[in-house]
Amino acid sequence: MTETYEGLHLIGDVARRTGLSVSAIRYYSDEGLVEPTDETDGGHRLYDAEAIARLEFIRTLRDLETGLDQVRRVLTGTVELRDLLAEHLEFVETRTRDLQAKRAVLRALVRSASTQERARLLRRLVTMSDAQRQSLVDDFLAEVSRGMPADVADRLREARPQLTDDPAPAQLDAWIDLAELLQDDDYRAVTREYLRETYASEIGRRMAEPGIQDSIRSAGEDLMPRLAAAHSSGLSPEDPYATDLAGRFVQQTATAGGAIVDDELRNRLASRYREIDELLTRTLQHDDYRASEGRYLDLVAIINGTPGPEESVRGDVDLAGFGEWLSRAILAAR
Numbered sequence: 001m002t003e004t005y006e007g008l009h010l011i012g013d014v015a016r017r018t019g020l021s022v023s024a025i026r027y028y029s030d031e032g033l034v035e036p037t038d039e040t041d042g043g044h045r046l047y048d049a050e051a052i053a054r055l056e057f058i059r060t061l062r063d064l065e066t067g068l069d070q071v072r073r074v075l076t077g078t079v080e081l082r083d084l085l086a087e088h089l090e091f092v093e094t095r096t097r098d099l100q101a102k103r104a105v106l107r108a109l110v111r112s113a114s115t116q117e118r119a120r121l122l123r124r125l126v127t128m129s130d131a132q133r134q135s136l137v138d139d140f141l142a143e144v145s146r147g148m149p150a151d152v153a154d155r156l157r158e159a160r161p162q163l164t165d166d167p168a169p170a171q172l173d174a175w176i177d178l179a180e181l182l183q184d185d186d187y188r189a190v191t192r193e194y195l196r197e198t199y200a201s202e203i204g205r206r207m208a209e210p211g212i213q214d215s216i217r218s219a220g221e222d223l224m225p226r227l228a229a230a231h232s233s234g235l236s237p238e239d240p241y242a243t244d245l246a247g248r249f250v251q252q253t254a255t256a257g258g259a260i261v262d263d264e265l266r267n268r269l270a271s272r273y274r275e276i277d278e279l280l281t282r283t284l285q286h287d288d289y290r291a292s293e294g295r296y297l298d299l300v301a302i303i304n305g306t307p308g309p310e311e312s313v314r315g316d317v318d319l320a321g322f323g324e325w326l327s328r329a330i331l332a333a334r
Contacts, residue, residue, distance in 0.1 A: 008046035140182040161303040174302035191292035237328035247333035270327040
């Protein structure tokens with residue numbers, strides 16, 4: 001039977017009520033976190049309801065793996081509980097991401113048929129944590145985009161590697177290759193120089209023009225995937241289905257820009273997509289591009305499981321002649 005002393009409880013009863021061990025309760029008392037309310041004549045510690053509630057609160061925080069110093073800060077009023085929980089949540093989320101990355105690595109290694117391949121991947125993976133690789137990407141992007149026009153720098157930062165929860169061995173390999181590449185000072189210098197020369201050149205300035213970029217970004221609109229699919233299927237740009245989609249695309253563009261659908265708008269759009277086709281093709285085939293920005297974007301595409309720069313502008317839009325095909329479809333949709 002539980003022995004009580006005018007609403008006070010012996011330490012054994014407190015342990016049963018809180019789920020804490022007797023030694024833990026003594027420890028928290030000795031640390032000054034929860035002082036005993038009183039003592040029996042025999043020197044046994046006694047706790048009241050408030051002390052028990054305080055111990056239960058400590059147990060909740062400790063179950064969340066909150067550090068003892070953090071618990072003390074809350075109990076003494078040095079920090080607000082909400083702030084502490086937000087701080088701890090960030091820590092837990094970071095650790096969760098790290099554990100997910102480790103799980104992904106282990107799954108990929110288990111799936112790998114070759115023992116030699118397992119050993120090679122493991123050796124490369126253990127040299128750098130996932131958090132370190134992300135920091136390396138941030139540092140690389142900041143360095144190579146320094147001094148670039150704001151819109152150019154923003155587009156570079158949008159291309160970030162995001163490893164899935166269950167990546168294939170090829171994705172892990174690309175992630176490791178990228179991390180090693182970004183540590184290469186020569187590669188950083190080549191990429192930085194390429195970007196500066198590109199965006200200082202005529203083709204670079206034209207590719208960075210808002211109109212060109214707006215047209216490229218329009219590939220994410222609802223009609224563009226259907227146009228891309230029609231093009232990829234080999235459908236003629238003069239086919240009624242293609243011209244119907246192109247006509248609706250022109251109307252959509254006109255509505256968004258507050259323009260009128262007429263021959264001038266059609267000719268302008270057709271010219272724009274023909275120009276994009278030419279500019280992108282020239283850019284993607286340039287040796288300096290392939291050795292610098294293109295190498296980075298190729299690896300990011302593999303890691304993210306998305307089409308590479310030579311496969312798409314955005315989403316499923318095939319670059320191979322798509323601009324010319326869309327130009328013809330727009331002009332045929334009169």
